[in-house]
Amino acid sequence: EVQLVESGGGLVQPGRSLRLSCAASGFTFDDYAMHWVRQAPGKGLEWVSGISWNSGSIGYADSVKGRFTISRDNAKNSLYLQMNSLRAEDTALYYCAKETDYGDSLDYWGQGTLVTVSS
Amino acid sequence: EIVLTQSPGTLSLSPGERATLSCRASQSVSSSYLAWYQQKPGQAPRLLIYGASSRATGIPDRFSGSGSGTDFTLTISRLEPEDFAVYYCQQYGSSPGGFRWTFGQGTKLEIK
Numbered sequence: 001e002v003q004l005v006e007s008g009g010g011l012v013q014p015g016r017s018l019r020l021s022c023a024a025s026g027f028t029f030d031d032y033a034m035h036w037v038r039q040a041p042g043k044g045l046e047w048v049s050g051i052s053w054n055s056g057s058i059g060y061a062d063s064v065k066g067r068f069t070i071s072r073d074n075a076k077n078s079l080y081l082q083m084n085s086l087r088a089e090d091t092a093l094y095y096c097a098k099e100t101d102y103g104d105s106l107d108y109w110g111q112g113t114l115v116t117v118s119s
Numbered sequence: 120e121i122v123l124t125q126s127p128g129t130l131s132l133s134p135g136e137r138a139t140l141s142c143r144a145s146q147s148v149s150s151s152y153l154a155w156y157q158q159k160p161g162q163a164p165r166l167l168i169y170g171a172s173s174r175a176t177g178i179p180d181r182f183s184g185s186g187s188g189t190d191f192t193l194t195i196s197r198l199e200p201e202d203f204a205v206y207y208c209q210q211y212g213s214s215p216g217g218f219r220w221t222f223g224q225g226t227k228l229e230i231k
Contacts, residue, residue: 033218035218035220037164037222044205044207044222044223044224044225045156045158045164045207045209045222045225046222047209047220047221047222049218050217050218050220051218057217057218058217058218059217059218059219059220060217062120095163095164100166100169100175102169102170103211104152104154104169104170104211105154105166105169105170105175105209105211106154106156106164106166106209107166107175107176109163109164109165110163111163112163
């Protein structure tokens with residue numbers, strides 16, 4: 001059974017940093033690209049970042065480019081999101097998600113970790 | 120960046136009726152890399168359709184996707200009570216700089 005478990009969320013002041021983690025199990029982690037998607041309270045989904053299986057291809061939404069860094073450790077079956085210079089508008093539930101075999105959509109999602117940016 | 124615009128924002132229908140949800144892209148979506156997701160309150164999104172028209176594993180055949188280029192549609196042929204939720208379209212894109220994915224703003228399907 002595929003499982004994605006996010007951790008690392010919490011309350012943080014504007015301008016500070018936070019690192020999210022996603023522990024993956026139930027599939028061959030290093031065969032798949034992985035993504036972070038966030039959802040602000042009461043709002044829609046926003047793609048944040050994606051990373052290919054070997055970290056050779058990475059992308060970011062314009063809203064986080066230059067502040068967030070995605071990475072993965074295939075030996076630990078883990079995905080990470082380093083978030084720097086956090087802003088109030090980064091407040092959201094952050095989901096970790098696995099790409100499909102076809103590479104064009106996300107077939108498994110974690111339950112999310114909540115990040116609240118507030119003074 | 121490709122912008123996806125979903126319409127209507129809210130759709131009010133009764134169980135047994137047919138639902139038609141629209142997703143329009145600001146520029147052509149290559150190779151029909153368009154997916155649809157369903158999200159219920161307090162739950163993570165669930166993949167329904169990928170490649171514009173292929174149903175994901177375990178998705179009932181009352182869900183169907185169609186379209187190409189800039190206009191895509193999700194159709195639910197006969198609404199069941201469990202279908203009332205929020206639906207999002209998503210496009211897969213890439214650039215020399217890497218991944219460039221976007222979601223639409225969502226359509227809420229509510230019981231009339």
